[in-house]
Amino acid sequence: MGRSSTRGEGTRPRGRHDGDGTGDMDGRAGRAGHGRRQPSAPEKGGDGRQGPNRRTRRAAKGGKRRVLRWVAVVLALLILGTGGAGYVYYKHLNGNIRKEDLTLGDKDMADHKANAAGQTPLNILLIGSDARDSTANQKLGGAKETFGGTPLADVQMLLHLSADRSNISVVSMPRDTMLKMPKCTDPDSGKVYAASTVDVQTNESLGRGGPGCTVAAWYELTGITIDHFMMIDFAGVVSMADAVGGVPVCVDANVYSHTSDGKGSGLKLEEGTTSVKGKQALQWLRTRYGFEDNTDLGRTKAQHQYLNSMVRELRKGTKLTDPGKLMNLAEAATSALTVDKGLDTVKKLYDLAEELKKAPTDRITMTTMPNVYGTGRNAGRVYPKAEEAEQVFRMIREDIPLDGKASKRKTPVTKDTAAPAAEIAVTVRNATGTDALGPAEGRASTVEATLTEAGFTRAAVDSQNVEGAARTGILYPSADLEADAQAVAKALGIPVSQVKKSTDASGIVLAVGADWREDGAYPAKDTEKTPTSANPLNGADEKACMHVNPGFTW
Numbered sequence: 260m261g262r263s264s265t266r267g268e269g270t271r272p273r274g275r276h277d278g279d280g281t282g283d284m285d286g287r288a289g290r291a292g293h294g295r296r297q298p299s300a301p302e303k304g305g306d307g308r309q310g311p312n313r314r315t316r317r318a319a320k321g322g323k324r325r326v327l328r329w330v331a332v333v334l335a336l337l338i339l340g341t342g343g344a345g346y347v348y349y350k351h352l353n354g355n356i357r358k359e360d361l362t363l364g365d366k367d368m369a370d371h372k373a374n375a376a377g378q379t380p381l382n383i384l385l386i387g388s389d390a391r392d393s394t395a396n397q398k399l400g401g402a403k404e405t406f407g408g409t410p411l412a413d414v415q416m417l418l419h420l421s422a423d424r425s426n427i428s429v430v431s432m433p434r435d436t437m438l439k440m441p442k443c444t445d446p447d448s449g450k451v452y453a454a455s456t457v458d459v460q461t462n463e464s465l466g467r468g469g470p471g472c473t474v475a476a477w478y479e480l481t482g483i484t485i486d487h488f489m490m491i492d493f494a495g496v497v498s499m500a501d502a503v504g505g506v507p508v509c510v511d512a513n514v515y516s517h518t519s520d521g522k523g524s525g526l527k528l529e530e531g532t533t534s535v536k537g538k539q540a541l542q543w544l545r546t547r548y549g550f551e552d553n554t555d556l557g558r559t560k561a562q563h564q565y566l567n568s569m570v571r572e573l574r575k576g577t578k579l580t581d582p583g584k585l586m587n588l589a590e591a592a593t594s595a596l597t598v599d600k601g602l603d604t605v606k607k608l609y610d611l612a613e614e615l616k617k618a619p620t621d622r623i624t625m626t627t628m629p630n631v632y633g634t635g636r637n638a639g640r641v642y643p644k645a646e647e648a649e650q651v652f653r654m655i656r657e658d659i660p661l662d663g664k665a666s667k668r669k670t671p672v673t674k675d676t677a678a679p680a681a682e683i684a685v686t687v688r689n690a691t692g693t694d695a696l697g698p699a700e701g702r703a704s705t706v707e708a709t710l711t712e713a714g715f716t717r718a719a720v721d722s723q724n725v726e727g728a729a730r731t732g733i734l735y736p737s738a739d740l741e742a743d744a745q746a747v748a749k750a751l752g753i754p755v756s757q758v759k760k761s762t763d764a765s766g767i768v769l770a771v772g773a774d775w776r777e778d779g780a781y782p783a784k785d786t787e788k789t790p791t792s793a794n795p796l797n798g799a800d801e802k803a804c805m806h807v808n809p810g811f812t813w
Contacts, residue, residue: 349605349606352589352590352593352605353593353603353604353605355590355593355594355596356593356596356597356598356603356604356605356608357596357597357598358597358598358599358600358602358603359446359469359470359471359597359598359599359600360446360469360471360599360600361471361474361485361487361488361599361600361601362471362474362475362478362485363443363444363445363446363467363468363469363471363472363474363475364441364442364443364471364472364474364475364476364478364479365441365442365443365444366441366475366478366479368478368484368485369482369484370484371422371484372759372760372761373422373760374422374423374658378422378423378424379422380419380420380421380422380658381419381420381486381487381611381614382417382418382419382420382483382484382485382486382487382655383417383418383420383485383486383487383488383489383611384415384416384417384418384470384473384474384477384485384487384488384489385414385415385416385417385418385488385489385490385491386412386414386415386465386470386473386488386489386490386491387412387413387414387415387490387491388410388411388412388413388465388470388490388491409465409466410465410466411434411462411463411465411466412434412461412462412463412464412465412470412473413434413462414431414434414562415431415432415434415461415462415473415477416429416430416431416432417429417430417432417477417481417483417485417655418615419483419655419658420614420615420618421618421658421660422658424614424617424618425617425618425622425660426618426622426623426624426660426661426662426664427615427618427622427623427624427798428624428626428654428655428660428661428662429563429623429624429625429626430626430627430628430651430652430655430661430793431559431562431563431625431626431627431628432461432477432627432628433461433555433556433559433627433628433630433641434460434461434462434555435460435461435462435554435555435639435640435641436460436461436628436630436640436641436642436643437458437459437460437461437633437637437640437641437642438458438459438461438476438479438480438642438643439454439455439457439458439459439479439480440452440454440455440459440463440464440467440472440476440479441454441472441475441476441478441479442454443464443467443468443471443472443475444468445467445468445469446468446469446471447469450468452467452468452472458637458642460640461476464476470488470490470597470599471488471599473488474488474599480643480652481652481655481656482652482656483652483655483656484656486601487598487599487601487602487611488598488599489596489597489598489602490596490597490598491596491597504536504572505534505535505536505572506534506535506536506540506565506568506569506572507532507533507534507535507568507572508528508532508533508534508535508543508561508564508565508568508805509531509532509533509564509802509803509804509805510528510529510530510531510533510804510805510807511530511804511805511806511807512530512807512809512812513528513529513530513807513812513813514526514527514528514546514549514550514805514807514811514812514813515527515549515811515812515813516542516546516547516548516549516550516811517548517811518548522548523546523547523548523549523811524541524542524543524545524546524547524548524549525542526539526542526543526545526546526549527813540565543561543565544558544561544562544565545558546558546561548808548811549807549808549811550805550806550807550808551805551806551808552808553808553810553811554639556627556630556641557805557806557808559627560627560794560796560805561805563625563627563796564796564803564804564805566625567620567623567625567796567797567798567799567800567803568801570620570623570798571620571798571799571801574620589605593605620798620799621797621798621799622660622662622664622798623797623798623799624660624661624662624789624795624796624797624798625795625796625798626651626661626789626793626794626795626796627793627794628643628644628648628651628793629643629644629647629648629650629651629790629792629793630642630643630644630648630792631644644792645694645695646693646694646695647790647792647793649694649729650729650789650790651789651790651793653729653730654787654789657730659787661789661793661795662789662795662797663787663788663789675738675739675741675742676742677742677743677745677746678742678743678746679714680713680714680715680716680746680750681714681715681716681717682717683715683717683743683746683747683767684717684718684719684766684767685710685715685717685718685719685747685766685767685768685769686718686719686720686721686766686767686768686769687703687706687707687710687718687719687720687721687769687771688703688720688721688722688724688725688768688769688770688771689702689703689720689722689725689771690724690725690726690727690728690731690770690771690772690773691727691771691772691773691775691776692725692726692727692773693727693729693773694727696773696776698725698727699776699777702771702775702776703720703721703722703771704720705778706751706769706771706775707719707720709751710747710750710751710769713750713751714750715747715750721768727772727773728770728772728773729772729773729774730757730772730773730774730787731753731757731769731770731771731772731774731775731781732753732757732758732759732769732770732772733747733748733753733757733758733759733767733768733769733770734758734759734760734761734763734764734767734768734770735758735759735760735761735764735766735767735768736760736761736762736764736765736766737760738760740766740767741758741760743767744758744767745758747767747769751769751780751781752780752781752783753781753783754783
């Protein structure tokens with residue numbers, strides 16, 4: 260069925276009540292028509308037999324709640340591999356899964372650059388949609404004009420699995436982020452959504468053709484190649500929380516998420532650690548009024564703490580031991596999933612889960628895109644914090660762990676023999692410019708002179724290309740030049756890990772980055788740290804505790 264929306268670009272979202280009565284501002288301005296209709300869970304499996312658990316199906320169809328239920332299901336399915344919950348239901352579960360195109364944008368995503376061992380990373384965009392397309396959801400509140408409207412991508416998390424499978428990094432983009440939308444084409448109706456000329460709230464991407472447009476918007480902003488997406492549209496978190504048997508969460512004061520005018524999730528906890536499940540777990544994941552500054556940023560931190568805690572509980576291996584519970588969980592999860600066509604079977608989901616399980620809990624890092632608040636008509640909305648957000652995106656693009664630890668496998672030096680220095684041609688360019696600073700004068704010439712003194716007499720400056728790079732790097736186009744490129748790195752003290760094969764280079768290219776603006780030896784660092792503004796949280800941190808807003812204590 261086609262999707263329709265007359266939401267205007269740049270219109271300021273109106274306030275509405277969340278499903279739990281929370282009066283959030285969540286970008287539903289200009290909504291018109293019925294929008295995209297979400298299919299209900301199938302009554303029968305792919306093999307034509309009645310599904311094994313009617314109560315679970317009824318819960319998936321009639322007990323739908325707001326967007327944040329998706330998180331527990333996704334982490335369980337991905338990190339723990341619960342997608343393979345019994346071959347007997349294989350066809351049935353496959354029939355539950357909805358599939359859509361990976362990207363609806365007009366730009367092809369770049370190929371991954373393999374590490375020295377030939378491995379490539381995996382990037383999965385996790386999307387939580389906010390739809391009011393069922394009676395159950397409509398009973399939970401919200402303005403009537405939003406009923407049946409176009410869903411919003413209210414939760415967006417990019418999960419990055421490193422090429423060597425040693426670590427996982429997660430970056431959340433707040434739903435209030437303002438950005439330029441790419442051109443997207445609805446695969447069902449053929450409607451073309453032109454690229455926006457003004458900033459649009461990121462959660463509106465879902466209404467521009469589906470999750471493939473959310474993928475395209477991420478690529479437009481970050482340059483990160485996305486391999487898969489998984490979208491959850493309501494069902495599963497409560498049943499998952501019950502199956503787990505409780506997830507420990509912590510608050511630094513008594514909290515009650517409730518206001519006199521009906522806002523709040525209803526979460527009520529005493530100071531300290533409480534094991535939450537079912538409805539209470541859902542309240543935790545949805546709480547905005549009561550944590551931090553009562554914004555989506557605080558809610559994102561609470562989600563990160565819950566997810567890390569849930570993963571720790573599940574990885575203890577003592578929770579989901581009942582086959583019946585596993586089947587019910589698999590039923591709910593697959594009924595709630597929409598994925599790209601590269602993840603269209605339980606087997607593929609299970610294989611992905613097996614890859615993700617290789618990263619230990621203490622190498623999982625949850626972060627939020629560094630951001631700043633807007634002003635004027637966009638007050639209360641957020642924008643990427645220029646240099647620091649780009650640093651996080653670049654670390655993902657370059658497969659640098661966000662936990663600041665070195666990768667498990669060092670980049671090996673090739674066994675091939677480099678040519679004599681005097682025979683190695685090197686193009687040097689000045690890439691020291693940043694958003695705040697222009698290129699440092701004379702840097703390419705200075706480094707070229709250093710190379711010449713070291714015997715690389717065929718070094719030359721490319722004065723036409725001054726595109727900025729945060730970190731100094733050396734590119735080479737083919738395997739026969741790898742040893743030569745590494746010889747250049749060794750001569751300048753540049754880590755071999757910063758030498759990359761790239762089809763964009765026609766020869767050996769040395770880009771002197773913003774990390775080498777000053778004269779002297781290259782200031783090499785073993786690891787790079789994530790900016791503190793990203794609020795990194797380690798998956799093994801059992802002391803994390805949410806700060807309660809003083810106005811919501813009891």
